[in-house]
Each structure stands twice: as C-alpha cells, then as structure tokens.
Amino acid sequence: MTIEEMKQRKREMGYSYAKIADLSGVPLGTVQKIFSGETTNPRYDTLQALERLFADPCMVREASSYSAGREGMYTIEDYHALPEERRVELIDGCFYDMAAPTTLHQRIAGELHRQISNFIIDKGGNCLPFVSPVDVQLDCDEKTMLQPDVVILCDKDKLKKWGIYGAPDFVLEIVSPSTRKKDYVLKSYKYIEAGVREYWIVDPYDKRLMIYDESEEITPIIRGLGEKVPVGIYHGELMLSFTHIAEWITQFEGL
Numbered sequence: 001m002t003i004e005e006m007k008q009r010k011r012e013m014g015y016s017y018a019k020i021a022d023l024s025g026v027p028l029g030t031v032q033k034i035f036s037g038e039t040t041n042p043r044y045d046t047l048q049a050l051e052r053l054f055a056d057p058c059m060v061r062e063a064s065s066y067s068a069g070r071e072g073m074y075t076i077e078d079y080h081a082l083p084e085e086r087r088v089e090l091i092d093g094c095f096y097d098m099a100a101p102t103t104l105h106q107r108i109a110g111e112l113h114r115q116i117s118n119f120i121i122d123k124g125g126n127c128l129p130f131v132s133p134v135d136v137q138l139d140c141d142e143k144t145m146l147q148p149d150v151v152i153l154c155d156k157d158k159l160k161k162w163g164i165y166g167a168p169d170f171v172l173e174i175v176s177p178s179t180r181k182k183d184y185v186l187k188s189y190k191y192i193e194a195g196v197r198e199y200w201i202v203d204p205y206d207k208r209l210m211i212y213d214e215s216e217e218i219t220p221i222i223r224g225l226g227e228k229v230p231v232g233i234y235h236g237e238l239m240l241s242f243t244h245i246a247e248w249i250t251q252f253e254g255l
Contacts, residue, residue: 001051003042007035009054014099014178023097024053075142087133091186093143098179101132104204104252105174108245109149112172112202116152116231119238127154127169135163136171139194146187149174152233167194169233175203188212198232204249209242225249 001009010020017035021028026049033039034050079090087098101109113131120127130151138144152170153159171191173183183201191199192212199212204225211221213232223229225246230236 001054003034003047006050006054010035014176019097019099020050020053024049026050076137076145077142079145087147089147090143090145091182091190096182098147099176101174102176102252104248105149105176107248108174108202108204109172111245112240113150115240116150116238119234123237126156127152128156128159130164136168137163137165138167138190140166144190146190148172154233167191167196169196170198170200170231171196172200172202175201175205177205184210202245204245204252207246207249 015023017031018028020026020035021031024031026046030039030042030046031050034042034046074090074093074095076090079088079095082088087100088095089098090096109131113129116129119125120129130153132149133147134151136146136148136151138146148168148171150170150172151164151168153164154169155166158164158166158168173179173187175183180203188199188201192214197214201210202225203210207225209223209225209229211223211229211232212219213221215232225242228239228241231238231240
C-alpha cells in the first residue's frame with residue numbers, strides 16, 4: 001500500500017494523527033511527518049505497521065496479552081481484557097475502535113433519550129431506556145458486543161449487571177463521518193438478524209432519519225428531521241420530536 005493510498009484510507013476512516021499513532025504503535029511525530037510529506041522515505045517496519053492498520057478493518061492496537069493474527073477470532077473474553085480506557089465494539093470477532101462522540105452527537109443522543117424516558121415515566125411503562133455507553137451482547141454469542149447510542153429494552157430477563165444480553169426492542173444509532181459505513185451496513189445487518197424490532201439511524205450530516213421496522217412491509221423508511229416521528233414499538237403513541245435537533249445541526253455547521 002502506497003502512502004497516497006494510506007492518506008485516502010485515513011480520510012475514509014476519519015482517523016486523526018493521534019488515533020493512527022495509538023492504533024498502529026508508530027510514534028505520533030513520525031505519523032505527522034509521513035502524512036505531511038516531510039518524511040519521504042519512511043523505514044520499512046514503520047510502513048508495515050501503518051499498512052496493517054489501514055488494510056485490516058479488524059485492526060486495533062492489541063493489549064500486551066494478545067497474540068498477532070487473531071483478526072476475526074476475538075471473543076467477549078478479549079473484549080473484557082482490554083484496558084478500561086479503550087472504547088471499542090466487537091462485531092463478528094473483529095474490534096472496531098470508537099472515537100469520542102462530538103458535542104452534537106452527545107446532544108442528540110441525550111435529547112432523544114430524554115423524550116423516551118419522559119414518555120415511559122409518564123405512562124408508567126415497564127420498558128427500560130438506556131443511553132450509551134451500555135454493553136449489548138447482541139445475539140448472545142461470544143463474538144459480538146455493541147454499544148448503541150440509545151436503547152429501549154422491554155424484556156427485563158435480558159438485563160444483566162454488566163449490560164444487555166440479547167436483542168433490545170429498539171436501537172438508535174447516530175451517524176458520524178467515521179462510523180457511516182458501520183452504522184448503515186454492518187450494524188443494520190446485525191441488528192435485524194438478531195431480532196431488534198426497530199432500528200433507527202439518525203444522520204445529522206445528510207439531515208435524515210432511516211427506520212428499519214420489522215412490522216412494516218416496506219423498510220427502511222426514510223424521513224427528514226423537521227417532523228415528529230412515531231416509534232413503532234409503541235404503535236405511534238410515542239412521537240419523537242426533532243425540532244431542537246434540526247436547530248442544533250444548523251448551529252453545529254457554523255462552528
């Protein structure tokens with residue numbers, strides 16, 4: 001892989017220089033010099049480390065107890081063995097690094113969780129709302145652990161001290177530039193296959209909402225962010241408002 005190809009992969013994945021250094025083990029100063037063009041002939045082992053990072057979608061810098069060559073074979077045990085400060089998702093035995101959410105991302109998740117929580121409290125409902133980070137061992141296997149942005153769980157038998165064991169009833173993910181492909185493609189498949197009744201993707205960059213609802217004949221449903229949207233698992237009784245969110249997106253674009 002050439003340096004120009006690595007630069008393209010960097011743009012696609014949304015990685016900062018610091019993240020590349022952290023995941024590859026290459027010193028930050030060296031990374032900056034290579035990608036700025038200051039260093040034109042990097043050492044071979046440095047190029048190899050960077051190439052492994054960009055070529056392997058399962059790549060995450062491994063803890064000292066890990067052995068190389070296990071991509072696609074990581075388990076829940078490996079997930080729990082990671083340092084507490086490292087935030088990742090485990091999908092089909094692959095680790096996916098999770099960047100810190102933007103302030104817009106946090107506001108959207110918090111606002112939608114607030115509306116859902118208020119509805120459940122006001123109605124005296126039995127379902128439980130959660131906002132990230134909460135561990136979800138989605139399909140009860142040993143190779144998948146996700147951290148959705150917003151969750152509604154109605155089957156309390158799935159509630160464990162550490163998180164949720166099995167498919168929640170409702171999952172909402174907020175797209176960021178670095179998670180677009182994962183949210184739209186990989187996670188959509190995982191959530192639907194695991195039996196999540198309703199999966200929402202909020203995309204503040206395309207200003208749209210995509211809804212996968214198992215009860216609908218035609219899915220996904222695409223909506224704008226300027227309207228109230230009914231939550232299917234509550235048969236439309238719960239309507240989520242995106243009025244403030246649409247305003248926040250406009251403000252965020254001006255920062």
